[in-house]
Amino acid sequence: MGRTSDAREKILTTARRLIELNGYSALGVAEICKAAGVPKGSFYYFFESKEALVRAVIDEEWTEERDGWKVILGGDGAPLERLRRLFEATAAEQRAGKQSCGTVSGCMFGNLTLELSNRTEPIRVRLQEIFDAQVGMVRSVVEEARERGEVTVADSTAAARAVVAQIEGQVLFAKLYNDTQGLDTMWLNCLALLGARPPERAAAV
Amino acid sequence: MGRTSDAREKILTTARRLIELNGYSALGVAEICKAAGVPKGSFYYFFESKEALVRAVIDEEWTEERDGWKVILGGDGAPLERLRRLFEATAAEQRAGKQSCGTVSGCMFGNLTLELSNRTEPIRVRLQEIFDAQVGMVRSVVEEARERGEVTVADSTAAARAVVAQIEGQVLFAKLYNDTQGLDTMWLNCLALLGARPPERAAAV
Numbered sequence: 001m002g003r004t005s006d007a008r009e010k011i012l013t014t015a016r017r018l019i020e021l022n023g024y025s026a027l028g029v030a031e032i033c034k035a036a037g038v039p040k041g042s043f044y045y046f047f048e049s050k051e052a053l054v055r056a057v058i059d060e061e062w063t064e065e066r067d068g069w070k071v072i073l074g075g076d077g078a079p080l081e082r083l084r085r086l087f088e089a090t091a092a093e094q095r096a097g098k099q100s101c102g103t104v105s106g107c108m109f110g111n112l113t114l115e116l117s118n119r120t121e122p123i124r125v126r127l128q129e130i131f132d133a134q135v136g137m138v139r140s141v142v143e144e145a146r147e148r149g150e151v152t153v154a155d156s157t158a159a160a161r162a163v164v165a166q167i168e169g170q171v172l173f174a175k176l177y178n179d180t181q182g183l184d185t186m187w188l189n190c191l192a193l194l195g196a197r198p199p200e201r202a203a204a205v
Numbered sequence: 206m207g208r209t210s211d212a213r214e215k216i217l218t219t220a221r222r223l224i225e226l227n228g229y230s231a232l233g234v235a236e237i238c239k240a241a242g243v244p245k246g247s248f249y250y251f252f253e254s255k256e257a258l259v260r261a262v263i264d265e266e267w268t269e270e271r272d273g274w275k276v277i278l279g280g281d282g283a284p285l286e287r288l289r290r291l292f293e294a295t296a297a298e299q300r301a302g303k304q305s306c307g308t309v310s311g312c313m314f315g316n317l318t319l320e321l322s323n324r325t326e327p328i329r330v331r332l333q334e335i336f337d338a339q340v341g342m343v344r345s346v347v348e349e350a351r352e353r354g355e356v357t358v359a360d361s362t363a364a365a366r367a368v369v370a371q372i373e374g375q376v377l378f379a380k381l382y383n384d385t386q387g388l389d390t391m392w393l394n395c396l397a398l399l400g401a402r403p404p405e406r407a408a409a410v
Contacts, residue, residue, distance in 0.1 A: 022323075
């Protein structure tokens, strides 16, 4: 029992790393098993297909990320301060990824959206749920800030979606140029999108 | 001579459609040849590899898109008016794609960036050149608008990059939800990113 659940974890960890590096289509079950050091029979004991494995990888990644977002956005401080911390954590994660493996791997959900959403309906639906949840979490903070008169958006859902879209677009550039420097501008862009203009903006942008 | 160049065009057109639908990794040379109705020997007469084909597809797509951007951004009217037309054309293209094949296929350059940029250096370099060119074209218009006092950005390159990032992020959402409606908010987000606030903004956002 201990050995089999260990094999499942090995497959998941290996698949997550390979998906981050190469995406979904380039991934083969034989390659995963070889890299994870588990027999192919184990793979099909735990996962009925490569697609099922990818769904499990997505779920694991989102559970971790969502917990991180909850801690940051539900923490102490003014709403915009918490939102700023989320941007810093996002940039820090991409920088850490680059430091550990030499390449910016980007956002797994964005990567899989562009690669897979038109091909695999269950994965599209799951990715929709994840981005819906992200937009919902940002929207709550934006609404809090609006109640305090700190932002000037009329449609908080559209504003939250623009903020998440800006993150995805800037992370795409970080991956393309293998350079995380541009991520530092994300927060000022977010403030502009929300119609918030703290004193430092005029000097920095 | 007429027949061979016809075969090259068939391969390119077919590959472009298949890449838009399924991405790069899922694409096989045999599949392209079958769908294009050309023998496999023809493929290797024109393209030394699948990667060489994809580079040709990217170049063809960018030549068309760049010409369109030049006409729109170099046309008549105030700079922000020309930029608005670029956003409208981008949304219209995604809507037309959905009408013709039922799915929003997104931006080929964004799709290939997230799928390939960490795996194929020549393609990464080409995609960097394309996004550099896009950002440069937007920057010129932003600088024109700044000279007229219509926007308030200090760093026109960072601002142009934020605008292109917003387009990529919103097109990602359009693909994920297979719904182009969100693209209508892009222009107002662009104005916010540029610190431009025409009268209609307060009513519409």
